[in-house]
Amino acid sequence: MKLEIQPVETLKPRIEDETQLVFGKQFTDRMFVMEYQAGQGWHSARIQPYQPFVLDPAAMVLHYAQEIFEGLKAFRRPDGQIALFRPMDNMRRFNRSAARMCMPEVDASFLLEATKELIRLDSDWVPRAEGTSLYIRPTMVASEPMLGVRPAEQYLCYVIVCPVGAYYKGGLAPIKIWISDHYVRAAHGGTGEVKTGGNYAASLFAAREAADQGYDQVLWLDAKEKKYVEEVGSMNICFIYDGQLITSPLGGTILDGITRRSVLTLAREMGLEIHERALSLDEIFDGAESGRLSEAFGVGTAVVVSPIGQFTYRDRTAKIGDGQTTGVLTQKLYDTLTGIQYGRLPDPHGWVEML
Numbered sequence: 001m002k003l004e005i006q007p008v009e010t011l012k013p014r015i016e017d018e019t020q021l022v023f024g025k026q027f028t029d030r031m032f033v034m035e036y037q038a039g040q041g042w043h044s045a046r047i048q049p050y051q052p053f054v055l056d057p058a059a060m061v062l063h064y065a066q067e068i069f070e071g072l073k074a075f076r077r078p079d080g081q082i083a084l085f086r087p088m089d090n091m092r093r094f095n096r097s098a099a100r101m102c103m104p105e106v107d108a109s110f111l112l113e114a115t116k117e118l119i120r121l122d123s124d125w126v127p128r129a130e131g132t133s134l135y136i137r138p139t140m141v142a143s144e145p146m147l148g149v150r151p152a153e154q155y156l157c158y159v160i161v162c163p164v165g166a167y168y169k170g171g172l173a174p175i176k177i178w179i180s181d182h183y184v185r186a187a188h189g190g191t192g193e194v195k196t197g198g199n200y201a202a203s204l205f206a207a208r209e210a211a212d213q214g215y216d217q218v219l220w221l222d223a224k225e226k227k228y229v230e231e232v233g234s235m236n237i238c239f240i241y242d243g244q245l246i247t248s249p250l251g252g253t254i255l256d257g258i259t260r261r262s263v264l265t266l267a268r269e270m271g272l273e274i275h276e277r278a279l280s281l282d283e284i285f286d287g288a289e290s291g292r293l294s295e296a297f298g299v300g301t302a303v304v305v306s307p308i309g310q311f312t313y314r315d316r317t318a319k320i321g322d323g324q325t326t327g328v329l330t331q332k333l334y335d336t337l338t339g340i341q342y343g344r345l346p347d348p349h350g351w352v353e354m355l
């Protein structure tokens with residue numbers, strides 16, 4: 001497919017102070033768009049000025065939430081070059097999500113090349129300050145105007161990008177987790193492993209309850225027994241238990257995170273034993289008390305690694321260490337992963353792709 005590059009008439013003002021960037025609020029001058037029509041396939045691929053869509057009020061995504069997305073980052077290196085981290089993994093996951101939601105797959109290499117071209121054209125939007133990056137959001141929505149419930153025959157696929165500030169200013173800071181014993185994120189057979197907006201819409205109520213009580217994120221338990229750990233907010237979760245790394249297995253109810261995958265590889269190279277199994281609530285509380293559970297952290301593209309200081313379930317609280325200090329292995333994994341992303345460390349796995 002040909003990629004049309006449309007001119008941009010007026011450029012937006014650049015962001016002066018990169019320490020003031022708010023996540024997901026300021027977008028660049030351009031966006032990538034292509035359209036799908038059943039029988040015709042994908043067409044009209046273009047990079048155009050960033051602008052609103054005209055969508056029919058009956059567009060199926062607005063009623064039945066047929067939607068998927070991805071999230072990845074581009075990093076500005078000390079030499080000025082721009083690097084992407086495992087971008088093809090995101091494009092492949094986008095297609096897996098599409099298949100589960102009865103949406104058309106895309107040519108993953110084409111979408112990656114188009115994304116790279118978009119970033120090249122908007123490259124002076126990639127921030128330079130320590131810890132900043134460009135967040136990339138590929139999205140697909142059902143655009144066909146139709147109120148019947150069935151897979152749509154028309155779709156929009158687009159990519160928007162936004163400069164994001166350093167998540168941590170002044171070192172990693174442990175967060176407080178509220179364990180939901182009532183709400184669940186995903187059950188077996190549902191869409192837990194799909195990056196689709198509906199999962200997020202369903203999670204808002206519990207997240208607000210947690211926030212109202214002073215917690216940063218919700219830890220989701222399995223839907224059946226409400227006893228085993230699944231994931232936390234929009235991150236996968238890892239524990240250091242008896243010096244081994246434990247993380248929930250991919251069983252259809254959690255997202256197959258690219259950060260999770262990367263952290264498991266790095267941890268194995270650091271000599272840690274890895275167990276992909278679901279930790280139970282009892283293990284969290286007993287382990288925190290005995291000290292066998294020495295570290296806990298969330299992993300995901302937005303934060304990379306987020307140390308957890310405490311878990312609260314009903315009226316019980318488990319502190320990890322003193323609840324304030326980032327664990328040694330948590331810090332080491334964060335430093336190693338960000339080191340590879342920003343080019344401070346070698347990239348033996350070929351995870352980094354230069355623009």
Ligand SMILES: *Cc1c(COP(=O)(O)O)cnc(C)c1O
Nearest residue numbers: 234235236255257258259300301
């Ligand atoms: C995106 C996401 C993650 C993290 O995946 P990464 O590929 O590491 O960014 C974890 N859980 C959920 C629910 C997600 O949507």
